[in-house]
Structures are given as structure tokens and as C-alpha cells.
């Protein structure tokens with residue numbers, strides 16, 4: 051057996067791991083505006099990208115502009131990203147919708163801090179979960195991922211780019227201040243450890259190309275602008291050629307396809323991780339840094355004889371319904387700890403449909419939920 | 432390398448004033464423990480309003496197993512390099528935890544059980560630059576902590592520092608180690624309570 | 629240079645699979661701007677594949693869909709942000725933004741001044757019809773004080789922007805103003821605005837009778853073109869005029885022309901240096 055090459059280890063911040071992941075995934079464009087606690091991502095990009103073979107970095111005038119530049123770069127054929135935090139995330143909503151409509155792949159990292167408004171700039175929260183899902187107006191599909199520790203920041207950033215490219219959609223990665231600002235030892239993957247996906251480009255001659263055509267996967271091929279395929283991109287509802295339309299049949303076709311392309315690939319998109327769930331009576335459903343506390347609590351509960359398990363959500367939306375369905379066969383209680391007033395717990399309750407009893411733990415004081423807080427609720431059964 | 436000893440969860444806080452190199456100290460030690468000694472380490476630090484107004488804080492959680500909760504809550508070791516920091520964080524020290532202070536600056540320790548050295552003066556007199564004070568502390572702690580190996584920590588420090596300032600820092604590191612050996616005694620004795628949860 | 633052979637060349641550049649007729653009112657000046665743009669690109673001999681039209685939202689923004697270039701119809705006021713991403717991604721492309729006065733000066737004002745300051749190599753065409761056309765005639769930042777609009781039924785109290793001084797103040801590399809009445813001059817200005825390096829801004833005065841003229845005592849579109857003819861004077865002449873002669877005359881022509889390299893040029897220059905340094909370090 052060939053010996054596997056030893057991986058390089060680094061001691062890095064969550065925010066640094068995001069950059070490492072992005073560069074591994076092939077990101078060559080960053081446009082952004084500084085905001086705590088996401089700024090390190092921008093600062094590291096500012097030093098890495100100009101010295102990178104093909105990297106482009108621009109500091110924009112605000113977050114609306116950042117997202118605009120990212121979409122522009124995406125249309126020009128690049129893997130592009132931005133990162134921000136609460137107030138900036140609100141400003142990005144306008145162009146997030148545009149990216150959905152134009153089907154421009156891109157990655158948006160939101161390092162969650164306390165809100166609303168300027169809120170708690172340096173404290174963690176998970177208050178933007180539903181905003182990530184529904185923040186931009188209109189019915190739209192979106193992929194929202196999360197990361198619980200520094201290693202996962204790297205992994206989920208790679209996955210975010212892969213999904214963005216595969217499904218021609220913006221992908222939001224939600225991390226929180228704790229994960230972003232914690233330094234940990236992580237392993238940098240060797241080349242080839244991760245499958246890296248890039249958008250499918252058209253192979254037909256330009257005159258046959260229809261930029262928003264119905265395809266089996268629901269994802270039309272996408273050429274970079276300037277490559278000979280001249281077409282129209284618009285935020286207006288459009289037909290297969292990309293031209294504005296309000297014909298009900300054409301409008302419906304577009305909307306259905308846009309949703310279908312995300313929904314039908316649930317097995318690729320809806321990521322979760324289970325810890326001692328197989329026989330669990332009590333299952334903690336958690337994500338982000340809270341999932342770390344939950345893992346510890348579950349372990350302690352097991353040690354004292356309670357059959358507890360953890361369902362860690364790596365994908366928040368589309369909500370991993372199937373993974374939870376499975377656990378409902380034996381779980382009597384679901385515990386949902388969140389650093390908000392109850393956002394994912396709505397999804398949990400929706401899927402649960404009254405089967406198990408759902409207990410929420412909500413904390414909005416800018417402090418992380420501790421293992422003992424979760425353990426207490428687990429022990430109550 | 433193989434971990435020198437099994438650790439459940441060991442929490443360290445470095446605290447003091449901005450400009451004392453507190454964050455660098457934490458980062459270098461964290462990287463040394465994580466990459467050099469093979470432990471799991473999480474490092475967090477003060478940000479925002481807390482980081483302004485001159486105060487600075489940097490925490491490490493060190494463990495052999497996975498660290499579920501990344502923040503330091505109940506300290507095994509508090510390093511206080513200013514009176515304010517000492518006052519603010521002493522309550523977080525757990526029973527049996529060790530307080531290390533800069534004895535010229537922290538004039539009024541909250542307890543009689545502490546270890547002190549004039550780190551700043553040492554750096555100034557024996558290394559020639561005040562800025563190497565944090566490395567003197569690092570050297571001293573490397574002696575003090577039963578799970579750190581001098582050679583490994585020094586190598587790891589050298590790897591993280593730019594070539595220009597490597598030599599002075601090695602000097603400062605060795606000085607700290609020597610001084611601690613002279614004044615703090617052998618490490619296992621100092622740690623009245625074995626580090627465990 | 630291509631010999632411009634009249635109107636038929638326009639048909640080489642229109643998208644015939646697009647559902648014509650277009651959305652513009654009879655007499656609207658925006659169509660003339662599009663005609664000038666096509667003739668300029670044609671005379672400059674730029675391949676269609678290299679031209680990217682990035683349009684904002686408004687009647688002006690709708691122009692993009694009709695022409696056979698790479699066209700992007702963006703969001704209200706933000707065309708320049710997309711354009712920045714595109715130009716930085718692929719500096720070879722000729723990126724031309726089409727924006728309305730509300731688009732560029734109100735909701736997009738911040739993007740405009742920063743694109744100018746940054747000197748990104750983009751051509752910004754600001755189609756100034758003194759009003760929000762598409763939404764039905766509300767005041768824009770270019771609505772002259774004293775005129776009426778749907779949101780200033782008793783007369784506009786606020787002062788309007790002078791687009792040219794705004795661009796100059798923000799540091800634009802090239803600033804010019806033309807009108808849809810003075811078409812030949814407009815095409816000359818447009819050719820310059822497309823070929824010069826850095827951020828080039830061209831304001832085009834274009835009448836909107838439907839939403840502005842009717843409410844402001846212009847009998848018909850023709851009246852508005854006559855007004856343009858009378859009001860616009862070449863900037864060289866304007867500068868020689870005495871204060872009392874100037875009245876409400878509007879200078880047209882080139883106001884600033886610095887010729888500085890664009891941001892993308894400087895960025896990729898920097899990259900080259902950094903990469904060379906890296907290679908040298910690795911070689912050692």
C-alpha cells in the first residue's frame with residue numbers, strides 16, 4: 051500500500067481557513083467591504099490574490115457594490131466570493147436576488163454577529179439564519195451552509211464553491227464570530243483530496259446557444275462573457291433566450307426550473323453529520339459553534355446513561371428534512387440550541403409535525419451556549 | 432511529535448496591555464502546542480471595544496482530545512502582565528490554578544500564591560530590547576508547564592518568526608527558561624493540582 | 629476605421645430575434661444614443677464579442693436588450709459595480725455602462741463617484757432626461773429647480789446636480805457632455821469615451837417629452853430638440869462668454885481629459901511585479 055502523503059498542518063483562524071478553502075476551490079476574485087468580524091477574510095485575500103497567478107482583489111465602496119462586482123466577475127467566468135457580517139449582509143440582499151435570477155455562481159460568507167442593526171459587532175450570534183433563506187425578495191431557491199469549527203470552515207468553503215458552480219447559484223456560508231475568530235490546528239488537503247467542480251460551459255456553436263434553456267439537470271451551461279457567446283443577462287423574469295418576458299408559461303417555466311435544479315439534488319446538497327444517533331432517544335439538532343458544545347453535552351449524557359445523539363446541520367437550507375425524518379423513528383425528544391430566538395427550530399418543528407417533543411434553547415446575549423446548558427435540557431429528557 | 436502527557440482540558444489566559452505582545456505570545460505558544468507538541472488547541476483573543484483602550488487578552492485551550500467548547504472559562508494558568516488585567520481575570524482562575532505576574536508591574540497581587548518575575552526588566556537588561564519581553568515569558572512558561580518541551584517550543588517559535596528577529600528571540604526564550612528554573616522551581620511541584628477537568 | 633455608411637449598419641447590430649417593437653416612446657432621445665453607440669463601435673472596428681453593455685434600470689437601461697453585444701441589464705443604480713467586476717476580471721473587454729440620470733446620480737451616486745475615483749477602465753454613459761422616465765415622471769437629482777414633476781407638483785425646490793462638475797470633482801479621467809441633437813459631435817465624444825483609458829464619463833442630454841416635457845411647457849418632442857439646439861453651446865465658446873451672456877446655456881464638449889491608466893492596468897502591472905519577485909525568490 052502506498053503511504054499517504056502527510057498533510058501540512060497550520061494553526062489558523064476560521065477566517066483564514068475560509069480563504070484557504072476558497073483558494074483550493076479555485077476562487078480568483080474577491081470584492082468586499084470591511085466589517086468585523088469578517089475583515090480578516092478580506093485582508094488575507096488582499097495579500098494573497100494579487101500575488102496569485104490569476105487572482106483579482108478589489109475593495110468596493112459598500113456591500114451592494116461588493117456583491118455587484120462579484121456577480122460581474124462571475125459572469126466574466128471567474129469563481130468569485132465576498133464576505134461580510136450582519137449590516138453588510140442586509141445590503142447584499144438586493145444583489146443576492148440578482149445572482150439567483152441571473153444564475154450567477156458565487157459564494158457569500160456571512161460571519162454572524164449580534165443584531166439587529168449594528169448590534170454586537172464582536173459577539174457571536176446566529177440571528178441571520180432565516181435572513182439567509184428569505185432575505186432577498188421574491189420566491190427564490192438558495193443554498194445555505196454552515197461550519198462549526200476551523201477545519202470545517204475550509205471544507206465547507208470548498209463545498210460552497212462546488213455547489214455554486216454545479217448548480218449556478220449563489221451559496222451562502224454562515225459562520226459565527228466564535229468560529230471565525232478561533233485559531234485551531236487544521237490540515238491543509240493535498241491536491242486531489244477534494245473534487246473541485248467548475249461550471250459547465252457550452253460546447254455547441256454560439257448560434258445554437260440559449261443561455262437559460264431547460265436541461266436535464268435544470269442547470270444551463272454558462273460561458274464567460276467575451277468568449278463568443280453573446281447573450282443577454284437580466285434581473286427581469288426572462289425566457290430561454292434571456293430576454294424579458296411576462297408570458298405566464300415562460301415565467302412559470304423559469305421559476306419551476308430554478309427551484310427544481312436545487313431541490314432535485316437534495317442528496318448532494320443537504321449535508322448533515324450524525325454522532326451516536328442510531329439508537330438515540332434524545333437528539334440535539336445544532337449547527338455552527340453551538341454544535342461543538344452540543345457534541346460535548348451529548349458525550350456527557352451518554353456517559354451518564356442517556357441515549358443522546360447529535361444531528362449536526364452542515365446545510366441549513368434547503369433544510370435536510372430526510373436526515374431528520376430518519377431519526378424521528380426512535381427519537382422522543384429533539385433539543386434545538388441556537389444563538390437566536392428560534393430560527394432553525396421552526397424548520398425542525400415543521401418537519402417534526404408533532405411527533406417528538408421539541409425543546410429549544412435560545413441565547414441572545416452575545417454569549418455562546420455552553421455544553422452544560424445543553425446537557426441540562428438533555429437530562430430532562 | 433507524540434504528546435508529552437495526556438491532557439483533559441487545560442486553559443491558559445495571557446493578559447495585559449496593548450503593545451506587550453500578548454496576542455503574539457498566545458499565537459506562538461498555541462502554534463507550538465498544536466503543531467509542535469501535537470495537542471488540540473483553540474486560541475481566541477479580545478476583539479473590538481475590549482481590545483481597545485489599551486487592554487489585551489489572548490486565551491488558549493489545550494487538550495489531548497477534541498475541544499468542544501473553544502473559549503476559556505475556568506483558567507488553569509493566568510498570566511497577568513498588568514495590574515488591571517490581574518484584577519479583571521483573577522476571579523476566573525480555578526482553585527489550584529497558577530497565577531504568573533510581571534512582578535514590577537503588578538504591584539498588588541490579589542493573592543500570596545503567585546509566581547512573579549520582572550520580565551520587562553529582564554528583557555531590557557539581558558536581551559537589550561524591551562519588545563522581547565513576551566518571549567521571555569514564553570521561555571519561562573515552557574519551563575513551568577509540565578507538558579511543554581523546551582526544544583520543541585523553541586523550534587516552533589523560530590519557525591513562526593521572521594529571520595531578522597530570530598536570534599534575539601532565542602536569546603530571550605532561553606533567558607526566560609533559565610530564570611524560571613532558578614526562581615519557580617521544578618514544574619510538577621508548582622502544579623499542586625494535576626491538570627484535569 | 630470603418631466607413632460609416634448610414635443607418636443600415638445599425639441592423640447588423642440589432643438583435644432580430646428580440647421581440648420588437650421596442651419600449652421607447654416616439655420622440656424619445658434614448659434611441660438616438662443607442663444609434664450613436666452602434667455607429668461609434670462600428671467606426672472603431674471593435675468586435676461585437678469584445679463589447680459588454682452593462683445597463684442600469686430605467687428606460688435607458690432597456691437599451692441593452694436590443695443590441696447584439698454581450699449585454700447585462702443589472703439593478704437600479706448599480707451597473708458600475710458589475711462593470712467593475714467584469715473589467716477587473718477581463719481587461720480586454722470594452723465595458724460600456726448605460727445609465728439614466730436617476731440611476732447614475734441618485735441611487736447610484738456613490739458607485740459613480742467611487743468608480744471615478746478608482747479610475748476603473750469603464751465608459752459611463754449617463755442619459756440625462758432630467759426625470760425618472762420609467763416610473764412615471766418623478767423628480768430626479770437632475771430635475772432643474774423650479775420645474776414640475778409628479779413628486780414636485782408645486783415646483784422642484786431642490787437644486788440639481790451638475791453631472792460634469794460632479795465627475796470632475798470625483799476625479800474622473802475623462803468628462804464630456806453631448807446632446808442627442810448634436811449627433812455628430814456626440815459620436816466623436818462617444819468614440820473618445822470608449823477608447824481612452826481609465827474611467828470615462830459622457831453625459832448625454834436626451835429629451836423625454838412623455839414624462840418631463842409635457843409637464844414643463846414643451847409642446848411636443850420637436851420643441852425639446854429645438855430647445856437643445858438653442859441651449860447647448862460648445863464649451864470653448866461658453867468659456868469666452870460673459871456671465872450675463874451665459875444665462876441658462878449649457879456647455880457641451882470635453883471638460884477633462886487626463887489620460888491616466890485605468891485601475892485594471894495598474895493592478896495587473898502590480899501583479900506582474902509581484903510574480904516576478906516571487907519567481908526570483910524561488911530561483912534563489
Ligand SMILES: Cc1ncc(C[n+]2csc(CCOP(=O)(O)OP(=O)(O)O)c2C)c(N)n1
Pocket residue numbers: 685686687688689704727728729730731732755757759760761762763768
Ligand atoms: C431599488 C429600486 N428602487 C426603485 C426602482 C424603480 N425604478 C425603476 S426605473 C426608476 C427610475 C429611472 O429613472 P432614470 O434613471 O432617470 O432613467 P430613465 O427611465 O429616465 O431613462 C426607478 C426609480 C427600482 N427598479 N429599484
Ligand code: SF4
Pocket residue numbers: 651652653655656657658687688757761762835836837838839
Ligand atoms: S418615458 Fe421618457 S425616457 Fe422613457 S421612453 Fe418615454 S420618452 Fe423615453
